[in-house]
Amino acid sequence: MEAAENYSAPLRSKIKNFLPPIVFMSPLTVLVFLFFFIPVLLTIFISMTDMSTASLTHWHFIGLKNYAKLVKFRWTKILLKNTVFYVATTLALFNVGMALVLGIVTTLLPRKQGMAARALWLLPRITPSVVYVMMWKWIAADAPYGIINEHIFGPLGLPTKNWVMAAPWVLVILVNGYIGASFGMIIFTSAIESIPREFIYASLVDGATTWQRVKYVILPMIRWPLLFVTTYQTLSLLTSFEQILLLTDGGPGRYGTEVWALNAYHRALANYWGNIQFGYGAMLAAVLVVIGIIMSYVYLRVFKFNELVVEPRIETL
């Protein structure tokens, strides 16, 4: 009797200690398991099958054949070229370039005005994507409806065009860039605002101009956030395709602005002109999944996210 009590007391306290974390963590765990873990494994698994609408019930495990097909496929080169061009240009011009300029100039303004400018740049990010892309379509639409044609090209006597068709990459980069710039802008702003004031005052005492202050004080102090935004946004751009889907759907033609992530989607989920190729699409997605896992891990290690893990103090009660 006594022995049983001795045995059950620590067990009961153990259960008592474990019950709260189990209760608190289980909803998250279940959903993460269903919609992150299983999908990651499933993506890699399906990428090694020939699953398609034609062979949904009698598919075969084909190992790395999809990957071999990718290497040989003549469109792969175009897909790769489009993707690199899209990511590099949008990143340089907007997600890092414009973001940096906005971060710097809005912090040179009085607080209120700077905030207002940043808030406006947040609008594209919170606007429903369909509405947002629609606005750009009409900014670029044919004369007399389109804003560029009616108010700029027309009055100047220049030929008017539907710019989504005439210059699809320009529009794709603008549409994505105007959303993408706000991420870096906010990170850079908070980095600049947390630069110790003494550095700024020291440079002022030395008689530095605004440009010198930016170049010799602000830029060197935000190198780390700059690197973070660059890597983080590279991954975001590499995997995002929603705006391109809505704007050009990969056109004009079949591969005009088709990027890697959009092609995976087209092949596996929205292939209206023929057989849906789950295997091939999953293979394209699996490449991005692997890149995503590696890069997420890199953020964790390189950017020392781990240092934020502080042991809870309440247990020392």
Add this chain to the structure above:
Amino acid sequence: MESDVSQYTSKAEKTVIYIFLFIVTLPILVGYVWLAISSFAPITYGLIPHGGLTLKYWNFLTHTLPQRPSIWTVTLNTLILAVGLTVLDVLISSMAGYALSRIKFPGRKGFLSLTLILHAFPSVTLLIAIFFVLRLLHLYDTLLGVLLVMVSLQLPLGTWLMKGFFDNVSWDMERSALIDGCTRLCAWWKIVLPNIRPGIAALSIFAFITGWGEFLIPYTFTTTDAHATIAVFLQSLIGDSTFVSYGQVAAVGLFQMIPVIIFFLFTQEYLLSIFSGGTKGTA
């Protein structure tokens, strides 16, 4: 203000900055102005309305458009998703965020790293596999399925933000509550949650706007008209190649913008603060 260094920027420099900001921000402003004008004008050339004012493009509110679901069905679906996402995201994130912030348990560090990795992980790459998971759970083409996917993909960000808010709450009140015999669940609900109301408000606004505007997930995982959201409905109006009515599309677009505009006007600072806490970069 002492920390304001803008006083050291010269007037000329400020003028240059304002001109630059005006030019680069112009496309953003023009888009919204166009939306407002063309939904009330019979015809719009560029930004110039012609033919007076009309409300005919707004009759989709009272008359169902041919071969389309009623706007109110679609609005109800969108509202269910947005409110559902807000409630579940805040509830689940604040539970997990609390445990990660305040309770010592084996695997805590692992969970925290995992949350961070998932936060950075591009979840959009998983859509193909999620399609199969939904089919398996018999949740494909249901609002519940769409809702669960949306909640799951938002959770890493929410949990991460909530953990941050909990970290900043004083321990003393919670400690005394626990000494007085309150359980962890009771301390969380009665003592800690009321202390992070601003955080909950910020995450709620963010979740609502995300859910309200979401296009890709409902578009991919539903096929029935009765399950469409406003975003899907609007895209079907634009994508209809036979006839696109500019004014009609603008009116529906403006209709979808209403809650976003309201939140934007009144809560910009919340929004800016949540984005500095960690954005999931959509582009």
